[in-house]
Amino acid sequence: MTLTGKSVVITGAATGIGRGITECVLKSGANVTIVGRREEPLRDLADRYGPAVTVVATDICAPGAAEQIVAAATESFGRLDAVVNNAGLARFGRLESIDPALFDAMFAVNVRAPAELIRCALPQLRANRGSVVNISSVGGALSMPGRAFYGATKAALNSLTRSLARELAPDVRVNAIMPGPVETPMWNETGLDEAGTRRLRADLLSSTPMGRFGDESEIGRWVCVLLDPEVSAWMTGALIPVDGGRTA
Ligand SMILES: NC(=O)c1ccc[n+]([C@@H]2O[C@H](COP(=O)([O-])OP(=O)(O)OC[C@H]3O[C@@H](n4cnc5c(N)ncnc54)[C@H](OP(=O)(O)O)[C@@H]3O)[C@@H](O)[C@H]2O)c1
Numbered sequence: 276m277t278l279t280g281k282s283v284v285i286t287g288a289a290t291g292i293g294r295g296i297t298e299c300v301l302k303s304g305a306n307v308t309i310v311g312r313r314e315e316p317l318r319d320l321a322d323r324y325g326p327a328v329t330v331v332a333t334d335i336c337a338p339g340a341a342e343q344i345v346a347a348a349t350e351s352f353g354r355l356d357a358v359v360n361n362a363g364l365a366r367f368g369r370l371e372s373i374d375p376a377l378f379d380a381m382f383a384v385n386v387r388a389p390a391e392l393i394r395c396a397l398p399q400l401r402a403n404r405g406s407v408v409n410i411s412s413v414g415g416a417l418s419m420p421g422r423a424f425y426g427a428t429k430a431a432l433n434s435l436t437r438s439l440a441r442e443l444a445p446d447v448r449v450n451a452i453m454p455g456p457v458e459t460p461m462w463n464e465t466g467l468d469e470a471g472t473r474r475l476r477a478d479l480l481s482s483t484p485m486g487r488f489g490d491e492s493e494i495g496r497w498v499c500v501l502l503d504p505e506v507s508a509w510m511t512g513a514l515i516p517v518d519g520g521r522t523a
Contacts, residue, residue: 277503278300282349283305283307283355287310289309291461292457292491292494292495293493297495303503308328308347309331320482335388340388342395344395348399355400356403356405364380369421373424380430385428386431393449401443403447405513406447406448406507409430409451413434413522415432415514415518417521423458435511440511450507456507457491485520489521
């Protein structure tokens, strides 16, 4: 598997699953434009990999962010072949207790910003017969009591993936990965208290047939598979669970 010479944008690249994806994509030989709001963790990653990495520190929901990201990738590497929409926001809570404004915030990060980034990247993706990988969640396919808003945004991302796969074929492939539970910084920022987080961890573990959480690299390797046209040129509109059997 090789991505040598390709230019890939990855959002939410400095932590958790995004970091796992970035390291796999870099090891496969691609140049990478890494995106997040906090500059420091992005710079740390860039310092380790040198000129194969360009940093864009921005909020993907900010006006003009998508244009800025695409311009940085094309200026740094002369082209753009692929977009990995990984950045995500997860805020949990039952319907009566969760602030409805959080639904808008999650929709903006998990659905609207990915769509906008694909739209801005489209001329480059078309010209290079490129591809998109959206990092969704098993929450987009399963019922999610206590996490309904988050699940709804990931279901919307799945729908966007399938519709755009048809709309943009045969020039641009659009696929999604639905990770199961992977222990990342996100788990400490869901809005649940300590006891709630402990219960969630235990529930997720007991409902995962493989009996363990996933590793970031296990998602990263699948992203590389989907980006590599030698392997996946005939795949578009796929929603792939990489989840330790949680959706089985
Ligand atoms: N962990 C799991 O169990 C799991 C399971 C299924 C799916 N997922 C999905 O996997 C993806 C990665 O999540 P993770 O678990 O790796 O959590 P994470 O470590 O918290 O990663 C989220 C990343 O997104 C970036 N980000 C968030 N909002 C942003 C914004 N508005 N603009 C730019 N960057 C933003 C964050 O960086 P900054 O804070 O610096 O902006 C961070 O690097 C998400 O889409 C998540 O829904 C996770």
